[in-house]
Amino acid sequence: MRIDDQLHIDTPEGARLSLSLAGPLPRGLAYGIDLALRGLVLLILSIPLMLLGGHGYGLYLLLMFLLEWFYPVFFEMLWQGRTPGKRALKLAVVHGNGAPLTFNGSLVRNLLRTADLFPICYLTGFLVMLISPRQQRLGDLAADTLVIHLPAPPPAGARHPGAAEAPDWPLDREDQLVLLAFSERAPALSEQRRQELARLAFPEQPAPAALEKLRRVARHVLGEPAGQANGQPEEQQPGARP
Secondary structure, eight states: OOOEEEEEEEOTTSOEEEEEEEOHHHHHHHHHHHHHHHHHHHHHHHHHHHTTTHHHHHHHHHHHHHHHHHHHHHHHHHTTSOOHHHHHTTEEEEETTSOBOOHHHHHHHHHTHHHHHTTTTTHHHHHHHHHSTTOOOHHHHHHTEEEEEOOOOOOGGGOBOOOOOOOSSOOOHHHHHHHHHHHHHGGGSOHHHHHHHHHHHOTTSOHHHHHHHHHHHHHHHHTOOTTOBOSSOTTOOTTOOO
């Protein structure tokens, strides 16, 4: 049985984005954490709600519904594809091309958990994940989403001073994905190759200046504060790339 796997996505710009797919075990543990948190919330609120009689019971049922269906959607939108359970295990949900999770994607994948649950204990979802080459359950297939391991934070010594700079054009999703792929792969490329790629983005500038500007824009997309630079932020936002 596969537990984890690597997925390599080649961008239209020729960069490669590598994602570490999460298998059934870490995903099941993350779901268990979320299930325990939802149960704890229900337990804490059940006592005051029951004191309200019939109205309290109605509110309790409404709370159960909201926690069951919208708890994951709320946190996946709040924390870039992560619920508290996924965050604890350093997992995140992204789209199939590595792009950040959208509201529609989160809503579809979570509403279809009923199909994955059939007949009991997510048996259908588990079997589909074993068959799927990208470790996807039915909800993931419908929403074109993946659950991935977030990369480990880099060693402290890997950081070096540098400024971030906002781009002078509106970044779309593909631009963000390309920038992240450049940040990840730049240390393995020669200086000449890095400058060639930078000139594609800023052909009006000399190669060294274009490369430095591209690095500053990549730091901005990664959310690094001014004065810090690195190929990856401390807690990398899943799915962003150049």
